[in-house]
Amino acid sequence: MNKIPIPTKEEKEKAINKIISNGMTPQENFIQRIVNLYMHIGTKYIFGDILDCLIIAITSTVLIYFFSLSFRIMNTELSTTFAISPIFYIILTLATEWKEKMSHLYELKMTCKYTVKQITAIRLLCFSALGVLFSSLMSMGYSLIFTNESLLDIFIVSLLGLLINSLLALGVMLYGNRRNSHNILIGLWFAVFLLPPVIWGKGWNVFLGELPYLLITVLILIMAAIYLLGIKKLITEREVILYANR
Amino acid sequence: MLTVNHVTKNYGKFTALEDITLEFNKGVYGLLAPNGAGKTTLIKMLTTLLFPTKGDILYNGDDIIALDEDYRDIIGYLPQDFGYYKNYSPKQFLNYLGTLKGIEKSVLDKKTEALLSLVSLSDVANKKMRKFSGGMIQRVGIAQAMLNDPEILILDEPTAGLDPKERVRFRNLISSLSQNRIVILSTHIVSDIETIANKVIMFKDHQLLCNDMPKNICKYLEGKVFETSEISKIEKPHLVLTQRQEDDKTYTRFTSEEKPAGHIKEVVPNLEDVFLYIYKDEE
Ligand SMILES: Nc1ncnc2c1ncn2[C@@H]1O[C@H](COP(=O)(O)OP(=O)(O)O)[C@@H](O)[C@H]1O
Numbered sequence: 001m002n003k004i005p006i007p008t009k010e011e012k013e014k015a016i017n018k019i020i021s022n023g024m025t026p027q028e029n030f031i032q033r034i035v036n037l038y039m040h041i042g043t044k045y046i047f048g049d050i051l052d053c054l055i056i057a058i059t060s061t062v063l064i065y066f067f068s069l070s071f072r073i074m075n076t077e078l079s080t081t082f083a084i085s086p087i088f089y090i091i092l093t094l095a096t097e098w099k100e101k102m103s104h105l106y107e108l109k110m111t112c113k114y115t116v117k118q119i120t121a122i123r124l125l126c127f128s129a130l131g132v133l134f135s136s137l138m139s140m141g142y143s144l145i146f147t148n149e150s151l152l153d154i155f156i157v158s159l160l161g162l163l164i165n166s167l168l169a170l171g172v173m174l175y176g177n178r179r180n181s182h183n184i185l186i187g188l189w190f191a192v193f194l195l196p197p198v199i200w201g202k203g204w205n206v207f208l209g210e211l212p213y214l215l216i217t218v219l220i221l222i223m224a225a226i227y228l229l230g231i232k233k234l235i236t237e238r239e240v241i242l243y244a245n246r
Numbered sequence: 247m248l249t250v251n252h253v254t255k256n257y258g259k260f261t262a263l264e265d266i267t268l269e270f271n272k273g274v275y276g277l278l279a280p281n282g283a284g285k286t287t288l289i290k291m292l293t294t295l296l297f298p299t300k301g302d303i304l305y306n307g308d309d310i311i312a313l314d315e316d317y318r319d320i321i322g323y324l325p326q327d328f329g330y331y332k333n334y335s336p337k338q339f340l341n342y343l344g345t346l347k348g349i350e351k352s353v354l355d356k357k358t359e360a361l362l363s364l365v366s367l368s369d370v371a372n373k374k375m376r377k378f379s380g381g382m383i384q385r386v387g388i389a390q391a392m393l394n395d396p397e398i399l400i401l402d403e404p405t406a407g408l409d410p411k412e413r414v415r416f417r418n419l420i421s422s423l424s425q426n427r428i429v430i431l432s433t434h435i436v437s438d439i440e441t442i443a444n445k446v447i448m449f450k451d452h453q454l455l456c457n458d459m460p461k462n463i464c465k466y467l468e469g470k471v472f473e474t475s476e477i478s479k480i481e482k483p484h485l486v487l488t489q490r491q492e493d494d495k496t497y498t499r500f501t502s503e504e505k506p507a508g509h510i511k512e513v514v515p516n517l518e519d520v521f522l523y524i525y526k527d528e529e
């Protein structure tokens with residue numbers, strides 16, 4: 001009988017490295033591409049058009065944050081954090097989408113070498129980064145006020161909320177019916193982030209607090225990877241039937 | 247060479263275009279058909295804004311959808327409802343779109359300047375477009391489409407909303423841009439393309455009717471177009487085409503299978519005659 005030789009440790013390592021490097025290259029190219037695109041188009045044209053959207057998003061997030069502080073009495077800081085962590089991202093993406101689609105230039109821009117889709121992808125990545133920043137700031141604020149929860153707990157839960165929501169938003173953008181994508185996104189937010197605390201009350205808060213760190217970290221990493229893949233898909237998806245001339 | 251290969255486009259159950267096969271080489275192509283015939287639908291497929299339901303579109307043998315960025319890089323497009331930013335000056339606007347077209351900043355400034363002078367807008371290059379006339383906006387639109395020196399220039403109803411003088415200017419501009427590239431322009435106004443199109447494409451009942459030189463299309467009605475000042479006396483079945491005034495008389499141009507008897511002059515058919523004849527049933 002033929003015996004398959006057991007690979008040496010060296011061989012194993014070599015094989016693993018090869019798999020990793022092969023698997024990683026497209027991702028690197030994609031990130032490199034995004035960076036190059038950003039460098040070419042420049043901050044002015046990526047964010048200049050949507051300054052008003054940014055201002056709206058920041059103002060409303062800050063307002064909602066202060067409003068949410070009043071929930072302190074209910075002892076549900078984790079579910080509150082979880083629910084409002086994506087607010088900034090939601091408002092920003094909705095306002096930006098809406099603005100682009102209202103623009104009479106949408107179709108023309110879709111026929112340029114770099115399309116709205118590619119710019120949207122860059123924006124989404126930046127919005128997520130901004131969302132993380134906002135979540136961290138909010139978490140710090142919360143942990144100062146709610147002394148019974150640790151900063152780490154609050155931060156990790158808000159990050160989880162943000163990522164779940166970013167994935168939902170991207171999913172709706174990629175697979176949803178674009179005519180009512182806005183409503184779907186807001187509906188999903190209600191269902192995923194607001195309904196559980198309404199149904200289970202403090203139980204939801206306890207549940208969020210008892211999720212093991214390892215599980216949350218793994219979830220966050222997996223979702224971040226899916227998110228990047230989704231962004232990549234967004235760049236390559238094109239037809240804009242909704243805007244056919246009427 | 248751009249090839250449209252047995253392309254059908256459905257919107258749900260409605261068929262906007264059926265089994266269209268076309269070939270575009272260098273030169274000016276006029277898409278001539280009444281409103282609703284499917285001109286914009288074809289143009290949106292040529293610009294990859296819409297995908298064909300059946301068939302494909304090839305550029306030098308490659309599917310334009312697969313070519314993706316590389317294809318968008320070589321087209322220039324002026325949409326039917328050309329949107330612009332009121333608060334931008336033509337210069338800012340061209341810089342913006344030029345950036346999206348992937349043109350390097352070092353080249354872009356010069357390119358913008360040259361194009362604005364080509365469309366005679368240099369003196370308003372830095373004025374906001376808010377107060378521009380329809381003709382000026384259209385010229386900004388042309389300049390925009392020319393930024394990447396496209397191999398294929400696609401213009402959807404570029405003369406809509408222009409006054410007669412602006413139309414003439416526009417025609418001359420298109421002619422001057424048509425060297426060494428494919429120019430495809432759509433219109434429902436015959437005079438827009440009669441003199442500048444090398445080939446005229448017409449649709450009828452959502453299918454391709456012709457793709458030919460204007461003079462060949464006119465042959466279609468040869469010996470069948472007549473003129474008279476006493477149209478009421480014609481008894482044979484006929485179709486009134488156009489009328490003109492001369493010396494207090496109204497001359498009526500009409501088409502009929504046979505020359506009617508009486509004082510009637512046979513005339514050389516023009517593109518407008520054919521257009522009116524073909525689309526006689528449409529309003
Ligand atoms: N998005 C759409 N959904 C359904 N029907 C459409 C859509 N866009 C165009 N149509 C229909 O397709 C036909 C062709 O339209 P279009 O290509 O705009 O014609 P044209 O540009 O020649 O005026 C029209 O009857 C129009 O109503």
Ligand SMILES: [Mg+2]
Pocket residue numbers: 245285286287326402403
């Ligand atoms: Mg049209």
